[in-house]
Amino acid sequence: MTSPDTSVPGASALRQTGRLFTLAASVVALTFRRPFQVRELIQQFYFIASVSILPTALVSIPFGAVIALQVGSLATQLGAQSLTGGASVLAVVQQASPMIVALIISGAAGSAICADLGSRTIREEMDAMEVMGVSPIQRLVVPRVLACVGVSVLLNGLVSVVGVAGGYFFNVLMQDGTPGAYLASFSALAQLPDLYVSEAKALLFGLIAGIVASYRGLNPAPGPKGVGDAVNQSVVITFLLLFFVNLTMTAIYLEVVPPKGS
Amino acid sequence: MGIEVTVEGLSKAFGPQTIWRDVTLTLPAGEVSVMLGPSGTGKTVFLKSLIGLLKPETGRVLVDGVDMVNDPDRKVFAMRKKFGLMFQDGAMFGSMNLYDNIAFPLREHTRKTEKEIRRIVLEQMDVVGLLGEERKLPGQISGGMRKRAGLARALVMDPEIILCDEPDSGLDPVRTAYISQLLIDVNARIDATMLIVTHNIEIASTVPDNIGMLFLRDLVAFGPREVLLTSEEPVVGQFLRGNRHGPIGMTEEKDAAKLEEEARAADTLGPVRPIHIPPQLRPSPGLPARAAEARHAAAVDAILPTLSHAAQHAIRENRAHLNQTGGLT
Numbered sequence A: 001m002t003s004p005d006t007s008v009p010g011a012s013a014l015r016q017t018g019r020l021f022t023l024a025a026s027v028v029a030l031t032f033r034r035p036f037q038v039r040e041l042i043q044q045f046y047f048i049a050s051v052s053i054l055p056t057a058l059v060s061i062p063f064g065a066v067i068a069l070q071v072g073s074l075a076t077q078l079g080a081q082s083l084t085g086g087a088s089v090l091a092v093v094q095q096a097s098p099m100i101v102a103l104i105i106s107g108a109a110g111s112a113i114c115a116d117l118g119s120r121t122i123r124e125e126m127d128a129m130e131v132m133g134v135s136p137i138q139r140l141v142v143p144r145v146l147a148c149v150g151v152s153v154l155l156n157g158l159v160s161v162v163g164v165a166g167g168y169f170f171n172v173l174m175q176d177g178t179p180g181a182y183l184a185s186f187s188a189l190a191q192l193p194d195l196y197v198s199e200a201k202a203l204l205f206g207l208i209a210g211i212v213a214s215y216r217g218l219n220p221a222p223g224p225k226g227v228g229d230a231v232n233q234s235v236v237i238t239f240l241l242l243f244f245v246n247l248t249m250t251a252i253y254l255e256v257v258p259p260k261g262s
Numbered sequence B: 001m002g003i004e005v006t007v008e009g010l011s012k013a014f015g016p017q018t019i020w021r022d023v024t025l026t027l028p029a030g031e032v033s034v035m036l037g038p039s040g041t042g043k044t045v046f047l048k049s050l051i052g053l054l055k056p057e058t059g060r061v062l063v064d065g066v067d068m069v070n071d072p073d074r075k076v077f078a079m080r081k082k083f084g085l086m087f088q089d090g091a092m093f094g095s096m097n098l099y100d101n102i103a104f105p106l107r108e109h110t111r112k113t114e115k116e117i118r119r120i121v122l123e124q125m126d127v128v129g130l131l132g133e134e135r136k137l138p139g140q141i142s143g144g145m146r147k148r149a150g151l152a153r154a155l156v157m158d159p160e161i162i163l164c165d166e167p168d169s170g171l172d173p174v175r176t177a178y179i180s181q182l183l184i185d186v187n188a189r190i191d192a193t194m195l196i197v198t199h200n201i202e203i204a205s206t207v208p209d210n211i212g213m214l215f216l217r218d219l220v221a222f223g224p225r226e227v228l229l230t231s232e233e234p235v236v237g238q239f240l241r242g243n244r245h246g247p248i249g250m251t252e253e254k255d256a257a258k259l260e261e262e263a264r265a266a267d268t269l270g271p272v273r274p275i276h277i278p279p280q281l282r283p284s285p286g287l288p289a290r291a292a293e294a295r296h297a298a299a300v301d302a303i304l305p306t307l308s309h310a311a312q313h314a315i316r317e318n319r320a321h322l323n324q325t326g327g328l329t
Ligand SMILES: Nc1ncnc2c1ncn2[C@@H]1O[C@H](COP(=O)(O)OP(=O)(O)O)[C@@H](O)[C@H]1O
Pocket: B014, B019, B037, B038, B039, B040, B041, B042, B043, B044, B045, B046
């Protein structure tokens, strides 16, 4: 159905948002409908993992270190040196790790997904599938989105570990922190819900990256340039959404879950 | 037997641009029809509307009681399985080789074993002359081969309605003749309702039972082949002769001043080619006669007295030719 011509400012943005949510809803609904595309899912999972593991690991070491150093020096100034470990762990696990994962999933995997779906769309492969009674969303989009989500959640664990280890290393080696105090402050400040919210964020960010990339890939402007633009936009839109969603989730979490020790 | 497709008052626009409006026609069950039209008149859009990929703003497309335009997706999807669509560029899946491409609908929609699938796929690849190319990727073959592969993929499910988007574009005249024969043979074998969209006069004048023509946002004509080929309508005549005499210009409709000027300088426009009406193609030897031939003949007989003299003459000529080469069934 073509949309009516309206000149209300913002109408087109609203329409796009509506379509994005429609796609998200269909993806969720079709995830549970047979036939399940297991092979495609495994292929995509493997592909996304292979393009994102190395960059993620490489980014998370310096990132963990930067946070540890910054928090460490601040804590020293405030005279709370013994809490450095817990504070930097919270920053890494809750904020840095899901964000790093999401940026890399969107930059490395989302762009590839968008380019792939986009070139298929302009070659009419999507139309061809629909004509043959196969839903491209079920067949191509669902496995990609699920793979994005799965890899995000798993990578988030990796980043948390690597980031915390990096922080520990730099704090103990370069700022003369004591290993015992660093570890002891973990349990003083951090709690299990911190890890849960971190994984929940990673899951949601992976979902957003996958859906936005697929949405732009399914709706490129005509021609090869349209696909290029779509890839570009999908990454930018994902970044914007991620920071906004992260803000919301963080605010809600801090309201709902009482900080440890209070 | 094929299914009748009824199009009623169909209009399609993209934003402010009207593609065509109020198109009404019937593709008779099992018959072969051709839709002619200059490039950019919305022939592809028409095919996609028939199958429900694009949704025209007004009108209906009725196939076996299902309205492909307005009915819920569930019904439209189910009905699509009776269609085979050959895309203009083949629309093969770039990541699969030809064999897997052609086997795709069978693997998705049937419980056939790999052995049966192999038999059907190789048979269809043989029919379109692609045997031996199974392992090639769509990117490694020529445009004409991609088209034929697209036709094979459209045929594996034994569709009851076949839509072909410019089966000839990118093919040389010999290949075009082969594909014309191929389309008639397919019709003889499975008696599917067929609509071929093209601007190739060779195909239009030898293959179909009916011809329609889209021009300047309207369906200017639709009727039996001989009626269109003998039409006095300037647009149809110009298109069939393929010259610059007439209302079709390089871009849109010519304006009146331009037409007048041309009338004065008529001899600079090149010779006016007379339209020759060849006999309709018949199925290859060994195949059954086309079941639609008799139905079409009966339908034409019913309106024969209302047709122009030239059309009646052409129809009688064609009948005489058919009788010589095997007779009406
Ligand atoms: N998805 C679309 N969005 C906007 N305009 C379109 C779309 N598809 C086709 N058109 C326009 O419709 C017209 C007819 O296109 P098409 O059906 O491809 O012509 P033909 O197949 O007869 O050469 C063209 O002017 C084209 O720009």
